[in-house]
Structure formats: structure tokens, C-alpha cells
Amino acid sequence: MISEKMKPFVQNNSAIRAMFEEGNKLRAKYGADKVFDFSLGNPNVPAPECVKEAIIDLVTNEDPVLLHGYMSNAGFEDVRESIAQSLNRRFGTKFAAKNLIMTVGAASGLNVILKTILNPGEEVIVFAPYFLEYGSYVRNYDGVLVEVTPDTTTFQPNLKEFEEKITAKTRAVIVNTPHNPTGVVYSEETIKSIAAIMEKKQKEFDNVIYLISDEPYRELVYDGAVVPYLTKYYDNTVVGYSYSKSLSLPGERIGYLVIPDEVDNSAEVIGAAAIANRINGSVNAPSLIQKVIGRCVDAEVDIAYYDRNRKTLYEGLTECGFTCVKPEGAFYLFVKSPVENEKEFCEAAKKYNILMVPGSSFACPGYVRLAYCVSYENIVNSMASFKELAKEYF
Amino acid sequence: MISEKMKPFVQNNSAIRAMFEEGNKLRAKYGADKVFDFSLGNPNVPAPECVKEAIIDLVTNEDPVLLHGYMSNAGFEDVRESIAQSLNRRFGTKFAAKNLIMTVGAASGLNVILKTILNPGEEVIVFAPYFLEYGSYVRNYDGVLVEVTPDTTTFQPNLKEFEEKITAKTRAVIVNTPHNPTGVVYSEETIKSIAAIMEKKQKEFDNVIYLISDEPYRELVYDGAVVPYLTKYYDNTVVGYSYSKSLSLPGERIGYLVIPDEVDNSAEVIGAAAIANRINGSVNAPSLIQKVIGRCVDAEVDIAYYDRNRKTLYEGLTECGFTCVKPEGAFYLFVKSPVENEKEFCEAAKKYNILMVPGSSFACPGYVRLAYCVSYENIVNSMASFKELAKEYF
Numbered sequence: 001m002i003s004e005k006m007k008p009f010v011q012n013n014s015a016i017r018a019m020f021e022e023g024n025k026l027r028a029k030y031g032a033d034k035v036f037d038f039s040l041g042n043p044n045v046p047a048p049e050c051v052k053e054a055i056i057d058l059v060t061n062e063d064p065v066l067l068h069g070y071m072s073n074a075g076f077e078d079v080r081e082s083i084a085q086s087l088n089r090r091f092g093t094k095f096a097a098k099n100l101i102m103t104v105g106a107a108s109g110l111n112v113i114l115k116t117i118l119n120p121g122e123e124v125i126v127f128a129p130y131f132l133e134y135g136s137y138v139r140n141y142d143g144v145l146v147e148v149t150p151d152t153t154t155f156q157p158n159l160k161e162f163e164e165k166i167t168a169k170t171r172a173v174i175v176n177t178p179h180n181p182t183g184v185v186y187s188e189e190t191i192k193s194i195a196a197i198m199e200k201k202q203k204e205f206d207n208v209i210y211l212i213s214d215e216p217y218r219e220l221v222y223d224g225a226v227v228p229y230l231t232k233y234y235d236n237t238v239v240g241y242s243y244s245k246s247l248s249l250p251g252e253r254i255g256y257l258v259i260p261d262e263v264d265n266s267a268e269v270i271g272a273a274a275i276a277n278r279i280n281g282s283v284n285a286p287s288l289i290q291k292v293i294g295r296c297v298d299a300e301v302d303i304a305y306y307d308r309n310r311k312t313l314y315e316g317l318t319e320c321g322f323t324c325v326k327p328e329g330a331f332y333l334f335v336k337s338p339v340e341n342e343k344e345f346c347e348a349a350k351k352y353n354i355l356m357v358p359g360s361s362f363a364c365p366g367y368v369r370l371a372y373c374v375s376y377e378n379i380v381n382s383m384a385s386f387k388e389l390a391k392e393y394f
Numbered sequence: 395m396i397s398e399k400m401k402p403f404v405q406n407n408s409a410i411r412a413m414f415e416e417g418n419k420l421r422a423k424y425g426a427d428k429v430f431d432f433s434l435g436n437p438n439v440p441a442p443e444c445v446k447e448a449i450i451d452l453v454t455n456e457d458p459v460l461l462h463g464y465m466s467n468a469g470f471e472d473v474r475e476s477i478a479q480s481l482n483r484r485f486g487t488k489f490a491a492k493n494l495i496m497t498v499g500a501a502s503g504l505n506v507i508l509k510t511i512l513n514p515g516e517e518v519i520v521f522a523p524y525f526l527e528y529g530s531y532v533r534n535y536d537g538v539l540v541e542v543t544p545d546t547t548t549f550q551p552n553l554k555e556f557e558e559k560i561t562a563k564t565r566a567v568i569v570n571t572p573h574n575p576t577g578v579v580y581s582e583e584t585i586k587s588i589a590a591i592m593e594k595k596q597k598e599f600d601n602v603i604y605l606i607s608d609e610p611y612r613e614l615v616y617d618g619a620v621v622p623y624l625t626k627y628y629d630n631t632v633v634g635y636s637y638s639k640s641l642s643l644p645g646e647r648i649g650y651l652v653i654p655d656e657v658d659n660s661a662e663v664i665g666a667a668a669i670a671n672r673i674n675g676s677v678n679a680p681s682l683i684q685k686v687i688g689r690c691v692d693a694e695v696d697i698a699y700y701d702r703n704r705k706t707l708y709e710g711l712t713e714c715g716f717t718c719v720k721p722e723g724a725f726y727l728f729v730k731s732p733v734e735n736e737k738e739f740c741e742a743a744k745k746y747n748i749l750m751v752p753g754s755s756f757a758c759p760g761y762v763r764l765a766y767c768v769s770y771e772n773i774v775n776s777m778a779s780f781k782e783l784a785k786e787y788f
Contacts, residue, residue, distance in 0.1 A: 001511065001657075001658055001659040001663055002510055002511060002662060002666040003509070003510060003512055003513050003535070005508055005512055005513070005535075006509065006669070007670050008665045009666075009670075009673060010665060010666050010669055012661075013665075013669050013719075040464075042463055042464045043459070043463070044457050044459055045459075046457075046458040047458045051458070051462075052453045052458070055449060055450075055453050055585075055682075056450055056453060056454070059446045059449050059450060060446075060450070063440075063521065064441045064445070064446070065438055065439075065440050068441055068445075068642060068643045068644070068645050068646050069436055069437070069642075069644055069645045070434075070644045070645050071645060075764065078536065079448060093403045104498055104647070104675060104676055104677075104680075105676075105677060106677070107672075107675040107676075107677050108674075108675030108676060108677075108735065109675070110675065111674060111675035112675070115397070115399075116396055116397065116400055117395065117396060117397055118397055119397050119398055119399070131635040133672075136673040136676065137673070140673065140674065141397070141399075152545060161510045176401075189422050208395055209713070212586040248458070248459065248462060248463075249462045249679060250462070250463055250677075251461075251462050251463045251559055251677075251680070251681025252462050252680050252681055252682060253498070253676065253680050253681075254679060254680075263395075263397040264395055267395055268395055268396060268404075269396060270516055271404060271407075272396040272400045272403075274402050275403050275404055275407050276403075276765075277398070278501075278527075279403060279530040279531070280502075280505060280534065280672070280674065280675070281497075281498060281499070281502030281503070281504065281505035281506070281531065281676075282498055282499075282501075282502060282647065282675075282676070283498075283499060283501050283502075283647060284645060284647065285647075286498075286645070286646050286647050286648075286680040286683065287645025287646055288449075288645075288646060288682075288683070289680065289682070315572070320459075322542075331720055332469060332566075366423065367595060371698055379639065
């Protein structure tokens, strides 16, 4: 009864759903504190107090007809202006309200820009490992996803292969830094190399190739890591942002696209993206939470909490004998599986009530992802189980 | 630079945008109270007090990690259960939480169900006049929109032509009652006839044909009009609902789909729709406002305000010599243009600072739509201008 195009999505969904249910089953059986569920990227650090204060003040003092009403499909002008100014202060950019389109999270933002630019059969390049939903988003518009294989030494992108895979059909490249699932931050050198390759290929094929920067983890960085702002390195860059992680508001579905003036025919692309935001059914990003963002534009969650988790889990696992790149950002560890088939490793971990996501779910088998956006106590308590698990391999 | 598929959307958008800007220009020139802008369906009656109370209570007393966090792609289980129970109480249905999927408004809900069921080239039937965005939603999935011409006497659907236009390629029929732009409520007799025709055609073509009921205006009815609940008349019915009008929350983007057990292979369709909700980029409906709906499930806006507007505008225009079907629901009047080309009539009205939408924007030329979700005072003050306008024709 469902459309042909939906059928593969439904089939692929079952593995993730099975993991969800596995966690619930274990929690019911052993109690939540005895289960070490590192499978989900759902922030456990609360939204900053300013979110609550802004919500109460807005519903108390603003006209509900305006607060909950329709606005331009691109979002409230004042909110977009506040965000643009904040970006300009922090990154030395020169955005105005018109360069921003408020979206239903970054997932919707990526869909909006892909709908805006992508023709059937055109290619979008991603660097493995990557968030598999990129494939869904590209297929939504009948595009073709092209994977660059991972460099498992550094998890920086494999630039030689990247250059080889750009063709006359390449319409966009998606990057994600800080990176899910590895926690790696792309260095300025990497960004410059990507930009140089793309400039060269744009000229070679006389075509616009968009660099789409998916950056929900921009603010979640540690040890003073710097995340270059990509629009400064390559003109045809579009940024997809989300407050899901930076303000711990994943359920609220709030984010934005930045389409800078430097993008080729930017006014046309901006206008079309606002229409795409409407006709894909979003119409506009949720109104109250837009206004909240306008007031909390420079607020931060307690990143120190994630940092302590990061260090504790990284050090604990390394001591056990496991190996992984030390993450500089996001809230994931990407650990090398001690056996070739990492799904066997995930199964073995379940015996100790440890849940992890196989790297195959990120097009990178042989690794597992651990999301450390859990309670610190949960990480501390998991260590004995990891030690037992390690004994099976080392 | 934009995709081929987006280009017609961008071209069609300019007329609506021009009207927006026309209104702003007139307001700047003459003052807001001197402009009679009946062009927008943006509710002017505030959300009920219970919305404000629920928001403050939720952010004050609930765990922000859960309140603003991810949940199932279908939405919070308790909220869906509350809505199901409310529908069951009011309409004698037998829905459970599993039959509901919370969506980013009805526009997104319609996109989700169309993505779930529609294959390229399959047909979706609509009854003119209709909300032109249905065409965008159908084209999003490469479907073909098939129009049934209007019965301009009653604005009930033209059933003879409807039956003729159902083919082996017909996958769905969209109805909207109470109706935008006419304010007509489909009678039980009409619904039964539509159902009988669709049953017959399903058998003839050995195919499932979905009846999609887009009903954001369900609660906005006058003079005791009854809006039949369509799932009770035809098994393969899917309801798309929005709180945009019933609770005056259009900017918040909150609504739901109902996929009853009676739908053929309902579990498969429900599962696929939840996935479509995720991969179209919504992921889930906004979380805080979902919880608010759970608490305000039986709340109502001040419908008497719209009713007074309806009567005042209908009587005023009729006295001037204009003719229209008296609306039983929604907040629109669909007035016959005194000249064949209704765009000329709209242009003439602008001289008196009156803004109306041409019927061609609803695939029904020769008529104009007036949205009376404006202030009562604005309607009263507009009467002198309508009298002047009428003098040009009668």
C-alpha cells in the first residue's frame, strides 16, 4: 500500500528500531541505572535557564496573535537579524537577516536546500563515516549519493579520492564538522584543501558545486578546538544549523540555513529556498521557539559536562585496550572494533548491558559509535562492564 | 542555479508575494485602520488562555531534557492518546495513540501521507475551488493533480464529474470541509455519495484509493452546522488536522494525521508515515507545543467573534448587491465577481483600500475570496468602502 520509493526506507528502518526496543527491554529487565545505553544522540544536559525565562516572558508579555501567528516563510525578521549579528560577531562574517532562513531543525534545512538545488540524477558527495540520513535526504529529490571512503587513521576526509569522485554531475558536497560519529573537527588546512579542489572542479565543469556545511555540533568543542566558518573559505557554501545540541532543544525542531551573498545568484537561491520551506509542508519554523532563539542567541549549554564525560569514557576505554581517535567535538567516540565484524562486538557488549551503534550504520564497518551525552554516573558505572567486555578480546 | 522542479514554484509565487507587498504599501501610506485587508487566512482571535497556562506550567515543572527532547517520530505517546480519546468522545470513533502521528501542521501532514502512498504519475483528485498548495504537495512526489470543476450554485462537489475522473491511476482524493475558500460544509449526503463512488471505483480498479480529509477548520462552524467525521463513512480515509485555526497557533506548526485501523494494511501505512515524517526533515512535531496540545485538547478559540464577523460582512456585502454562498464554516466568504475577470474587480477594490484574493488563485475564476479573520471594527469600517465599490457595478 505504500509507495515504491518509501519501501527501502521502511526496510532500512528496522535495525534502528530494533536497537531502540533492545534498550527498553534491557532497562525494564535490569533497571535504567544498570543499562549503559550509548546508542542515542539525545542531549542529557538541560537547555540553558535563559530558554525557560524567555518562554515565560514571551507568553506573558507578547501578543499571542503575533507570537503564535504566521510570519514570512523565512522566519521572523528580528530573529534572523539577531542570529546574523551573532554570527558576524563570532566569526567575522557579514550576514544580514536576508541571508538566513529559519528551518524546522537542520534535517529540514538540509532538505530545503537540497530541494532547492538538486535535479534528479545529480550527485551529492559525502565523506564516510557519515550520518546515513543524508542518503534519505538526497534520495528525497532523486539525487545520487556518492561516498568517499574513510581515512581511518585521522578521520579527516580522503582528499585524493574526493577529487577523483567529483564529476560533471556533482551538485553538492556535504561536510559535518564537528563530526558525527567520530567527534573529529576538520582542520583549517582540510577546509582550505576542500575549497581549492571544489574551485578547480567548478571551473573544469563550468558548474556551481555547493558546499553544504551541516553543523549542529559547532559549539560543542573541547581543548580549545577551533571550527573554521566555512563560508569564509568557499563562496558557494550553504550552512545548515540546528539548536538541537547547542541549546539542547532537539525536540523543538529549530535551526536555520545561511545562504551568503557570495553564493552564485544568491537572491534567487534564497527566494527559492524560502518557497521550498513552505511547500515541503514546514511553511515556517515554529514561531514561539524562533522568538526564544532571538533572545538566547549567545547562550550555551554546560559543555564542561560533556567534556568530563568525554575524558572519562575515552580514558576508561583506552585503559581497557580499546582504540579510538580522541574526539575534539560533538559527543561521540568512534571506537575500533576488536573484531572485524563490529556487529559481533555490539552483540557481545549487550551481554554486559552496553549498547553501541555499529559503524555500518555510518557506512564505516569495523567501528562502533558511543554517544556520551548520558549521565556522568552512567559512564563511571559502565567501566566495570567495559573491563569485562575487554577481557574477551585483549 | 535552482533545480528545474523548483522553477515553476518560484514563478507562481510572485503573484501572492505581490499582494503581500501591496498590503504593506497601503498600510504605510494610509495607516493600518484605513486599509481593509481580507487577503490573509491568519487568525486574529488569540489562542485560548489554557495555551499560555500550559506553556508556563510545563516549562516551570517538567524536566527540560524530556520536554525539549527527541521522542518517537510519531510524537509523544501520551499526547496522541489524549487526542485519540478526545476524538472518540466527540465523534464516536475508536482511535488509539498508534493511529495518530503528530506533524508540523496539516501542510506537513499532507506531505507525509502523500510521500507515503504516492508513486510518480499517480493521480490525486481535488475539487475546485481548492487551496492551490495541494498542487505543490502532489508535485513534490511527482504525482498528477486532477481537478473536478466547481458547482458554483452550491459549491458542494460535482459528483458526476468526480466519478468520471477516477481512473486506474487515481491514488487519492483530497477533500477540505469546512472549506477554504467557500466556507461550505460538505453535507452528510455529499460524504456518503463520495464514499459510495470511491468504494465502487476501488472494486472496479482493484486498487486502494485514499480519501484524504484536510480539516483545519473542523471546529470553526456556525448556526449549529455538523461536520461529519469522514473515517466513519469510508475505510481508506486519512485525516490531516491542524491546530492553526482551532487554537490560533498557525506559526507553531502543530497538527496530526489520523490513520485508522480500517485503512488497508494500516500498520504498514502508519509505520511508513512515521518514517516519512522523519526523513522529510521534520523528524517529529515540535515537542513543547505537542505537550501543550495534550493539555488543551478540548479548548476552543472565541468562535463567536468570527461568527459576528461572518454575519456582518455577509449581510453588508449582500445589501450592497454582491452575491455569495452564506458560509457555514471556516472564515472566508467567496463572493461572485460582478465582472467576468475577477482580477479587474480586485484591482478596482484596491482603489478603496480593499484587498481580496482572486478566485483564480483557487482554480475558480470569476470569484474572490475574503478572509474575515480580521478585527470586527475593520469589517464595520470597510462597509463605506464596499458601498462605493458597489456603485461601480450595480
